[in-house]
Amino acid sequence: xxxxxxxxxxxxxxxxxxxxxxxxxxxxxxxxxxxxxxxxxxxxxxxxxxxxxxxxxxxxxxxxxxxxxxxxxxxxxxxxxxxxxxxxxxxxxxxxxxxxxxxxxxxxxxxxxxxxxxxxxxxxxxxxxxxxxxxxxxxxxxxxxxxxxxxxxxxxxxxxxxxxxxxxxxxxxxxxxxxxxxxxxxxxxxxxxxxxxxxxxxxxxxxxxxxxxxxxxxxxxxxxxxxxxxxxxxxxxxxxxxxxxxxxxxxxxxxxxxxxxxxxxxxxxxxxxxxxxxxxxxxxxxxxxxxxxxxxxxxxxxxx
Amino acid sequence: xxxxxxxxxxxxxxxxxxxxxxxxxxxxxxxxxxxxxxxxxxxxxxxxxxxxxxxxxxxxxxxxxxxxxxxxxxxxxxxxxxxxxxxxxxxxxxxxxxxxxxxxxxxxxxxxxxxxxxxxxxxxxxxxxxxxxxxxxxxxxxxxxxxxxxxxxxxxxxxxxxxxxxxxxxxxxxxxxxxxxxxxxxxxxxxxxxxxxxxxxxxxxxxxxxxxxxxxxxxxxxxxxxxxxxxxxxxxxxxxxxxxxxxxxxxxxxxxxxxxx
Numbered sequence: 433x434x435x436x437x438x439x440x441x442x443x444x445x446x447x448x449x450x451x452x453x454x455x456x457x458x459x460x461x462x463x464x465x466x467x468x469x470x471x472x473x474x475x476x477x478x479x480x481x482x483x484x485x486x487x488x489x490x491x492x493x494x495x496x497x498x499x500x501x502x503x504x505x506x507x508x509x510x511x512x513x514x515x516x517x518x519x520x521x522x523x524x525x526x527x528x529x530x531x532x533x534x535x536x537x538x539x540x541x542x543x544x545x546x547x548x549x550x551x552x553x554x555x556x557x558x559x560x561x562x563x564x565x566x567x568x569x570x571x572x573x574x575x576x577x578x579x580x581x582x583x584x585x586x587x588x589x590x591x592x593x594x595x596x597x598x599x600x601x602x603x604x605x606x607x608x609x610x611x612x613x614x615x616x617x618x619x620x621x622x623x624x625x626x627x628x629x630x631x632x633x634x635x636x637x638x639x640x641x642x643x644x645x646x647x648x649x650x651x652x653x654x655x656x657x658x659x660x661x662x663x664x665x666x667x668x669x670x671x672x673x674x675x676x677x678x679x680x681x682x683x684x685x686x687x688x689x690x691x692x693x694x695x696x697x698x699x700x701x702x703x704x705x706x707x708x709x710x711x712x713x714x715x716x717x718x719x720x721x722x723x724x725x726x727x728x729x730x731x732x733x734x735x736x
Numbered sequence: 737x738x739x740x741x742x743x744x745x746x747x748x749x750x751x752x753x754x755x756x757x758x759x760x761x762x763x764x765x766x767x768x769x770x771x772x773x774x775x776x777x778x779x780x781x782x783x784x785x786x787x788x789x790x791x792x793x794x795x796x797x798x799x800x801x802x803x804x805x806x807x808x809x810x811x812x813x814x815x816x817x818x819x820x821x822x823x824x825x826x827x828x829x830x831x832x833x834x835x836x837x838x839x840x841x842x843x844x845x846x847x848x849x850x851x852x853x854x855x856x857x858x859x860x861x862x863x864x865x866x867x868x869x870x871x872x873x874x875x876x877x878x879x880x881x882x883x884x885x886x887x888x889x890x891x892x893x894x895x896x897x898x899x900x901x902x903x904x905x906x907x908x909x910x911x912x913x914x915x916x917x918x919x920x921x922x923x924x925x926x927x928x929x930x931x932x933x934x935x936x937x938x939x940x941x942x943x944x945x946x947x948x949x950x951x952x953x954x955x956x957x958x959x960x961x962x963x964x965x966x967x968x969x970x971x972x973x974x975x976x977x978x979x980x981x982x983x984x985x986x987x988x989x990x991x992x993x994x995x996x997x
Contacts, residue, residue, distance in 0.1 A: 456960030460981075463737045464826070464958070476960075485976055487997065489953045491963040495783045498955070502962045505976060640997070648785055700956040701777055701785050703739060703826075 433717055434724040435710070437471075437691050439669055440592030440617025442526055442554050444471035444692060447725055448682065448710050451673050451696030452476055452530035452556060452596070453502070457516035458523065464703045467523055469710060471692060474528040475516070477558045480538055480545075482508040492629045492638035497648035497675075498697050499627045501641035504532065504561055504568070509545045517549070526553025528594065531585075532561065532568060536577075540584040547589035555591050557581060557616075560598035560623035562645045572598035572623070575606055579614045586615030594671065596620035597662070604658050605665035612666045620671045620694065621659050625651055648697040649675040656688045663689025663730055677705060679712025686728040737958065738763045739826045744819055745799060752876035753806045754850065755815050762798035764827045770858035771832025771926075771949055771985045774800070775957035777824035781813050788814070789954045789980070791854035791926070792828060800827075803853035803879060829957055830984050833924055833947050838863040841922035841945070845869065845889075846910055846935050848927020852879045854949050855926060859887050866921075867892060867913070871906025871931070875899040907934040914942045923988075925949065929996065936988040946988035952979050967995035 435446040449472040455461060458473040467473055485505025492499050507515055512529075520527045529546050533539040539557065546552050559581055561568035571577045578595075585593055595611040597604060599622040608619055624645025629638040637643075655674025663670055672690030675697070676682055682693045698705040713725070722728065742759040750756050764774065775787040788810045793803040806815050817823075835858060836843055843866040845855045852870055859868065865887070871894040872878050878900060881891050893901025894909045902909055906927075914921075923946035925935040932948045939946035955961035957980045965976035966983065974992035977983065 454960065460959040464739050476962075485962060485965070487995075488963075488965060490965070491953055491955050491961070493784055493786055496785065498785060500955075500961070500963065505962050505965070697785065700961055701787050702824075703958075 433714065434726070435713065437669070437725060439554060439594065439671065439692060442592045445525065446471045446710050446713070447686075447692035448706050448713070449528065449671065449692055449694045450474050450699060450706055451694040452558065454696045454699045457512070457520065458527070459516060459519045461699070461703055465707060468525055469707055470525050472526045472528050472553055473520065473523060474556060474694065475512075475520070475530060476506055477504045477530040477532045477561065478506050478509060478512050478542065479504070479532050479534070480509055480542055482506065482511055487640040489638065489640055492644070494629055494646070495650065497646050497650035498700070499629055499639060499644040499646050500624070501639045501644035503641065509542055513549065521551050528554045528556050530556040530558050530596070532558040536580050536584045539581050540588040543585040543588040543591075547591055552591055554594055554617075555585065555589060556594040556596050556620055557585055558596050558623070560596050562600070562624060562626045562643070569598050569600060572607070573601055575610045578607060579610045582611050582614035582616050592617040594618040594620050597622045599623060599625050599654065599658055604662050608662040608666045612668050616668060618669045618671060619662060619666065620673065621662050621690075622655060622674060625654070647675070649677055651675045652681060656684055659685055659690050660688040660732065676709070679709045679716055682709050682713060683716060683728060686725065687730070687732040689730040691729055737826065737829060738767070739824065740764060741822050742825045744817055744821050744823065746819055747815070747817055750803065750879060754803065754879060755806065756793070756801055756803050757814065758799055758801040759823060759825070760798055761800045761825055761827075764825060765795045765798050765800040768792045768795045768800060768828040768857070769832045770835055770861055771854055772828040772830050773984065774802070774825050774827030775829060775954075776814070778810055778814050779822060779824065780817065781810055784809055786955060787826070787957055789957055792857065793853040794856050803850055805850050826957060830980055831982060833858050833949075833985050835861045836864055836922065840864065841920055842866045844910070844913070844921055844923050846906060846923060846925040846927070846931070847871070848906060848931045849877045850879060851926035851949070855924065856880065856883065858924060859884055859889055865889050869894070869906050869910045869913070871895070871927070873897060907931060907938065910935070911938055914938055914944070917942065922946070933993055933996070936991060936993065939988050947985050948988050948991065949984045950979050950986060950991070951984065954980055956980070967992035
């Protein structure tokens with residue numbers, strides 16, 4: 433049975449990864465999860481310098497979901513390399529580093545730094561965080577800026593580039609095509625949905641940042657549709673994510689056109705989710721007499 | 737840190753809205769240190785996803801108990817669970833209290849409501865018995881008073897409605913005691929943020945060390961989601977640190993109160 437997939441030049445032993453921002457820098461989960469069983473570890477978004485993040489409350493639970501406005505708190509490139517890279521580089525599975533900036537130049541500089549580090553599996557360009565004032569989603573919701581960011585990073589590194597798309601667009605196809613044309617090796621679909629919740633007693637927003645990004649099982653059907661649309665528009669592989677909790681959820685994403693998937697919010701409440709999904713995928717393939725995960729990718733049956 | 741499925745032994749009402757749940761948690765209970773917490777997945781909760789954090793109240797052999805108040809959907813559902821039902825638990829988590837050394841400081845505990853739950857193990861393990869200052873709105877908010885007394889501790893009760901003990905805020909009673917300026921004391925506090933802030937102020941005023949157990953909305957409980965952060969002083973200002981990992985217990989002098997809303 434083959435579960436192995438390729439994301440650009442990067443080979444994953446299986447198609448199950450974790451979503452940036454839901455798995456820290458891997459080390460936090462190492463006492464609970466055998467990280468070497470994963471397809472890849474994807475770390476929280478890193479820009480050039482350290483980031484303090486947003487005031488609290490930063491999260492609010494909603495029906496079958498979670499709204500967050502963390503604000504990309506992080507140690508910056510140097511802090512990451514000092515604190516977390518010594519652990520990550522010893523893993524048997526690749527590390528995908530999620531990067532961001534407030535300018536095209538900063539994205540490219542961060543890409544260059546990680547290219548020079550050696551041993552990084554791939555870079556994921558975060559052009560879609562809804563919770564920061566500058567950078568993030570502004571690059572993911574403007575085709576021209578998106579092309580510039582991807583092209584600049586493409587010039588800066590030979591590492592596989594994955595562009596993490598914003599769902600906050602009328603149609604995802606032109607954005608997916610722009611990222612592909614500018615040299616992205618793959619797409620992550622997608623980031624969280626802009627959202628808000630209000631406390632009716634105090635009449636105040638539940639988040640200090642007022643709005644945040646919605647994740648969790650409640651967004652899964654929307655994510656499936658976006659993956660399906662993007663898969664029709666591009667040839668590069670798609671890492672599908674959004675509310676995945678079970679192997680069945682993951683299989684829906686494969687059928688919609690994803691080559692790999694990422695477990696996100698579920699990591700917060702059930703750290704074993706990704707490992708359970710890998711096991712569930714094996715069972716499903718075996719029970720259905722499928723030899724290769726690729727036999728599922730994009731095989732949704734539309735019409736007769 | 738261990739994740740395990742635990743079985744409920746008992747889950748009974750304490751007073752009013754407070755309950756005590758005892759579980760068999762053979763991998764977690766023996767590791768528990770004073771001031772640490774566990775993160776519970778309440779399996780019958782279907783549409784609320786996240787785990788709920790609870791201070792570890794008492795540990796005995798391979799059992800562990802939690803003293804909790806029903807304050808929302810998660811704790812409501814938990815309160816309706818019974819013996820032999822299962823929960824999923826990750827723990828012990830966080831950085832707890834520093835237990836005073838033999839012949840070291842005399843601990844003064846300051847608890848608001850179910851903040852008292854976080855102190856039982858500290859009271860049990862501290863070589864010096866001290867005084868527990870316990871405050872609540874009403875008499876029913878005063879928890880496990882007799883259990884602390886039977887550990888040899890003095891317990892001083894304050895209620896805001898005057899229905900039991902002294903009338904007023906727990907920090908007023910504490911302030912009066914601190915005015916005696918007896919040497920060799922250390923404060924430990926767990927309760928609502930305004931109370932912690934007041935205790936921090938008193939600690940500064942009387943030049944006493946204080947450890948505060950801080951509370952923020954928690955997501956993952958193990959340090960990845962960065963939801964539960966509090967502002968902690970650094971050499972050049974302050975940064976957000978995680979109550980689940982660097983905390984929940986912080987030295988009061990480290991807390992950047994000016995950045996707490």
